[in-house]
Amino acid sequence: AQRVTQPEKLLSVFKGAPVELKCNYSYSGSPELFWYVQYSRQRLQLLLRHISRESIKGFTADLNKGETSFHLKKPFAQEEDSAMYYCALRPGGYQKVTFGTGTKLQVIP
Amino acid sequence: DAGVIQSPRHEVTEMGQEVTLRCKPISGHNSLFWYRQTMMRGLELLIYFNNNVPIDDSGMPEDRFSAKMPNASFSTLKIQPSEPRDSAVYFCASSLRGQGIKNIQYFGAGTRLSVL
Numbered sequence: 001a002q003r004v005t006q007p008e009k010l011l012s013v014f015k016g017a018p019v020e021l022k023c024n025y026s027y028s029g030s031p032e033l034f035w036y037v038q039y040s041r042q043r044l045q046l047l048l049r050h051i052s053r054e055s056i057k058g059f060t061a062d063l064n065k066g067e068t069s070f071h072l073k074k075p076f077a078q079e080e081d082s083a084m085y086y087c088a089l090r091p092g093g094y095q096k097v098t099f100g101t102g103t104k105l106q107v108i109p
Numbered sequence: 110d111a112g113v114i115q116s117p118r119h120e121v122t123e124m125g126q127e128v129t130l131r132c133k134p135i136s137g138h139n140s141l142f143w144y145r146q147t148m149m150r151g152l153e154l155l156i157y158f159n160n161n162v163p164i165d166d167s168g169m170p171e172d173r174f175s176a177k178m179p180n181a182s183f184s185t186l187k188i189q190p191s192e193p194r195d196s197a198v199y200f201c202a203s204s205l206r207g208q209g210i211k212n213i214q215y216f217g218a219g220t221r222l223s224v225l
Contacts (some may be wrong), residue, residue: 006151043112044152044200044216086152095140095204095212096165101151 002027004089006100013077014108021072021103023087030092033070038084077107113217121223127189130220134203144200191224
């Protein structure tokens with residue numbers, strides 16, 4: 001069975017500092033990895049997918065199969081980045097998505 | 110499209126009462142998912158449907174929980190009887206089953222349930 005681990009429940013950084021939200025996964029096949037974000041009082045929404053190799057709102061995430069990680073990074077944090085971030089995994093060919101327990105990012109002005 | 114619509118937004122009930130949560134997926138989507146969100150366990154998948162048929166209900170905590178999808182535009186999650194430990198935010202999500210950009214799940218605003 002697949003598993004997604006987000007080791008930090010809370011990450012506090014100062015505005016302008018780099019951000020790295022950690023995500024590790026366990027799955028024997030080829031998974032699809034996602035980052036979802038939930039801003040205060042808003043619904044959960046997709047931030048980015050590993051297969052898109054895109055940068056959204058300055059965030060990037062690279063799939064490292066050797067380390068089974070999919071860390072979310074941003075070089076300079078902004079106050080509006082404060083939110084709950086969930087890493088998620090979907091096994092190839094399946095629909096069931098497994099979410100991590102989430103990391104709350106707090107950007108201090 | 111208004112997105113995934115859930116009702117009610119908030120529900121407060123007493124232990125032992127029946128609770129029914131409702132979800133209207135995005136029109137045209139053929140997969141629907143129910144999740145529970147708690148501080149301790151994060152987001153947990155309870156059950157999901159494809160074309161109104163339940164595919165995987167292994168996440169449903171116990172027999173007190175049941176879910177139905179009588180048609181493509183409506184689903185319910187019922188808890189009977191409710192217990193204080195059921196207090197959580199319940200999310201519904203829908204997607205269009207397929208490859209690539211499909212299979213992205215779109216979430217509703219959630220129902221915050223408090224069982225006293």
